[in-house]
Amino acid sequence: xxxxxxxxxxxxxxxxxxxxxxxxxxxxxxxxxxxxxxxxxxxxxxxxxxxxxxxxxxxxxxxxxxxxxxxxxxxxxxxxxxxxxxxxxxxxxxxxxxxxxxxxxxxxxxxxxxxxxxxxxxxxxxxxxxxxxxxxxxxxxxxxxxxxxxxxxxxxxxxxxxxxxxxxxxxxxxxxxxxxxxxxxxxxxxxxxxxxxxxxxxxxxxxxxxxxxxxxxxxxxxxxxxxxxxxxxxxxxxxxxxxxxxxxxxxxxxxxxxxxxxxxxxxxxxxxxxxxxxxxxxxxxxxxxxxxxxxxxxxxxxxxxxxxxxx
Amino acid sequence: xxxxxxxxxxxxxxxxxxxxxxxxxxxxxxxxxxxxxxxxxxxxxxxxxxxxxxxxxxxxxxxxxxxxxxxxxxxxxxxxxxxxxxxxxxxxxxxxxxxxxxxxxxxxxxxxxxxxxxxxxxxxxxxxxxxxxxxxxxxxxxxxxxxxxxxxxxxxxxxxxxxxxxxxxxxxxxxxxxxxxxxxxxxxxxxxxxxxxxxxxxxxxxxxxxxxxxxxxxxxxxxxxxxxxxxxxxxxxxxxxxxxxxxxxxxxxxxxxxxxxxxxxxxxxxxxxxxxxxxxxxxxxxxxxxxxxxxxxxxxxxxxxxxxxxxxxxxxxxxxxxxxxxxxxxxxxxxxxxxxxxxxxxxxxxxxxxxxxxxxxxxxxxxxxxxxxxxxxxxxxxxx
Numbered sequence: 032x033x034x035x036x037x038x039x040x041x042x043x044x045x046x047x048x049x050x051x052x053x054x055x056x057x058x059x060x061x062x063x064x065x066x067x068x069x070x071x072x073x074x075x076x077x078x079x080x081x082x083x084x085x086x087x088x089x090x091x092x093x094x095x096x097x098x099x100x101x102x103x104x105x106x107x108x109x110x111x112x113x114x115x116x117x118x119x120x121x122x123x124x125x126x127x128x129x130x131x132x133x134x135x136x137x138x139x140x141x142x143x144x145x146x147x148x149x150x151x152x153x154x155x156x157x158x159x160x161x162x163x164x165x166x167x168x169x170x171x172x173x174x175x176x177x178x179x180x181x182x183x184x185x186x187x188x189x190x191x192x193x194x195x196x197x198x199x200x201x202x203x204x205x206x207x208x209x210x211x212x213x214x215x216x217x218x219x220x221x222x223x224x225x226x227x228x229x230x231x232x233x234x235x236x237x238x239x240x241x242x243x244x245x246x247x248x249x250x251x252x253x254x255x256x257x258x259x260x261x262x263x264x265x266x267x268x269x270x271x272x273x274x275x276x277x278x279x280x281x282x283x284x285x286x287x288x289x290x291x292x293x294x295x296x297x298x299x300x301x302x303x304x305x306x307x308x309x310x311x312x313x314x315x316x317x318x319x320x321x322x323x324x325x326x327x328x329x330x331x332x333x334x335x336x337x338x339x340x341x342x
Numbered sequence: 343x344x345x346x347x348x349x350x351x352x353x354x355x356x357x358x359x360x361x362x363x364x365x366x367x368x369x370x371x372x373x374x375x376x377x378x379x380x381x382x383x384x385x386x387x388x389x390x391x392x393x394x395x396x397x398x399x400x401x402x403x404x405x406x407x408x409x410x411x412x413x414x415x416x417x418x419x420x421x422x423x424x425x426x427x428x429x430x431x432x433x434x435x436x437x438x439x440x441x442x443x444x445x446x447x448x449x450x451x452x453x454x455x456x457x458x459x460x461x462x463x464x465x466x467x468x469x470x471x472x473x474x475x476x477x478x479x480x481x482x483x484x485x486x487x488x489x490x491x492x493x494x495x496x497x498x499x500x501x502x503x504x505x506x507x508x509x510x511x512x513x514x515x516x517x518x519x520x521x522x523x524x525x526x527x528x529x530x531x532x533x534x535x536x537x538x539x540x541x542x543x544x545x546x547x548x549x550x551x552x553x554x555x556x557x558x559x560x561x562x563x564x565x566x567x568x569x570x571x572x573x574x575x576x577x578x579x580x581x582x583x584x585x586x587x588x589x590x591x592x593x594x595x596x597x598x599x600x601x602x603x604x605x606x607x608x609x610x611x612x613x614x615x616x617x618x619x620x621x622x623x624x625x626x627x628x629x630x631x632x633x634x635x636x637x638x639x640x641x642x643x644x645x646x647x648x649x650x651x652x653x654x655x656x657x658x659x660x661x662x663x664x665x666x667x668x669x670x671x672x673x674x675x676x677x678x679x680x681x682x683x684x685x686x687x688x689x690x691x692x693x694x695x696x697x698x699x700x701x702x703x704x705x706x707x708x709x710x711x712x713x714x715x716x717x718x719x720x721x722x723x724x725x726x
Binding site: 230232233235236237238239240241242246250251254255257338339 | 439447
């Protein structure tokens with residue numbers, strides 16, 4: 032070594048070695064594509080939407096209108112009712128998915144023969160394309176030809192044909208049922224995975240100490256999977272809030288606005304009526320509402336993780 | 343120090359210690375076509391500390407779980423205090439169990455973990471707090487009650503798990519390898535603590551381990567299990583001095599017993615003469631009625647019974663020397679098998695030298711080809 036270094040003109044780095052980037056530069060290089068992707072797919076459309084929301088953009092052209100679109104929304108009673116419908120829709124549907132998901136996961140987690148088969152049977156609503164599932168439900172809800180109406184009439188619940196999607200209330204809850212049907216399997220599988228992660232010794236220890244099934248579920252299972260319940264309900268809430276396809280295929284937001292959630296209203300305004308500026312303002316409102324909602328949720332998640340011993 | 347006596351309380355408030363005997367009658371257990379326990383019958387006395395020991399897969403944990411009621415026996419009967427509990431739920435058997443993983447509830451504080459069984463029983467708050475505090479006092483956890491299990495060390499978690507079973511005041515404590523997740527030093531401490539606890543509680547304890555040191559140090563009596571069968575049931579000293587089979591002899595004692603192949607020259611009820619590897623012919627005080635001249639048997643020599651001796655019976659070449667300070671352990675090759683000697687720490691032994699080792703013929707064990715013992719004629723009698 033010494034004699035090599037002492038030679039006049041010898042460099043410390045051999046010539047054949049490639050130039051090395053610093054770790055930092057290499058890291059930046061690695062995340063650049065992701066940044067570019069996010070810029071094109073998310074950031075630019077978001078900025079463009081915000082810009083549009085301050086215009087009266089239509090097919091013909093656009094003019095800057097300041098906060099006019101937002102003021103209109105603030106004063107629109109119809110829009111207020113859509114906000115209310117959206118939150119109600121989200122609340123009912125997520126609650127149902129969580130409760131059914133918990134029940135389903137508990138049953139699938141039980142040591143019963145053939146549970147592998149049951150686990151597979153849970154999947155189809157989630158696996159088959161939403162449009163196909165919805166068309167099936169359209170048939171079920173059909174008043175003249177539908178199964179539900181037919182069975183209802185035969186057992187005497189309905190006096191005549193009952194078109195579920197025609198009444199305001201029945202249409203809303205029918206849409207909820209379909210949304211729950213599609214959304215529950217994934218919730219169930221997440222809960223099941225969480226339940227399987229709970230140390231079996233905890234249940235045996237509790238059993239030895241005399242705790243019954245319900246007690247074990249309440250004091251071991253629920254607390255142990257609470258972080259999953261909380262994060263799952265947040266994700267589910269966001270998805271349900273923005274759930275478009277199910278409602279649009281079943282009712283297109285009708286009858287008389289009964290199933291028009293914010294996302295449906297936004298679509299109808301921007302794409303249906305070509306009022307891009309007004310639609311953009313609605314989209315921005317959705318983003319803000321979801322951001323507030325998520326912030327509260329993240330705060331709660333942190334609290335719950337602390338309580339339930341996740342360090 | 344506070345004291346919790348097991349058993350029930352009579353109306354006059356005095357502790358009435360119940361006779362917590364445990365009896366297993368012909369317990370069999372199969373998982374599908376695999377039979378893991380074969381006709382296990384044991385009788386465990388009141389207040390006895392019994393250890394089930396054996397290599398992994400010998401069925402010791404399964405047997406404990408059957409006693410606990412976590413598994414059902416395929417056939418057989420479990421009696422606790424003269425009651426047949428074979429079909430009862432765990433809670434109705436009057437047992438409590440400490441798990442290898444501790445099975446602490448991570449979301450509950452130490453207090454709530456210990457209080458768990460009492461909460462299940464819906465005990466009044468005052469009584470519950472008194473019992474939890476008493477248990478915490480015994481286990482030196484009083485200043486840790488507000489912490490979560492995740493904030494405790496391994497040894498402390500172990501104590502919480504023990505606390506949870508103490509507050510139940512069970513007739514019988516069951517321990518499933520409670521120390522195997524601890525490091526060696528802590529394990530030694532906890533062994534002593536568990537022995538103290540046993541003295542203090544005066545309750546029947548059944549303890550499962552794969553570690554023969556735990557078995558030897560803590561047990562009143564040891565059950566050695568092998569492939570789902572009881573190989574021997576006796577006191578630690580009995581197992582050490584009078585192992586009934588080659589398996590028990592090899593399992594009990596540290597370092598493990600040496601087994602040298604030997605040819606029988608002469609055999610009778612009053613002794614046998616054998617030839618060891620290296621053409622060493624010896625007379626040993628072993629009952630040779632079950633073997634005959636020409637048979638090959640195993641002569642068992644415990645490493646600690648060997649000593650450096652100029653006219654010793656065996657000549658060995660030291661391949662590896664382990665200096666432990668108090669002991670010097672040598673490893674050699676005799677007749678194709680590894681041969682270990684535990685010599686005095688100061689012995690002038692060197693690696694790659696040849697030494698002569700001697701032993702008292704009365705300390706030798708003999709096992710026939712089936713692994714059954716040739717009874718020692720001069721063995722100390724530890725059978726009670």
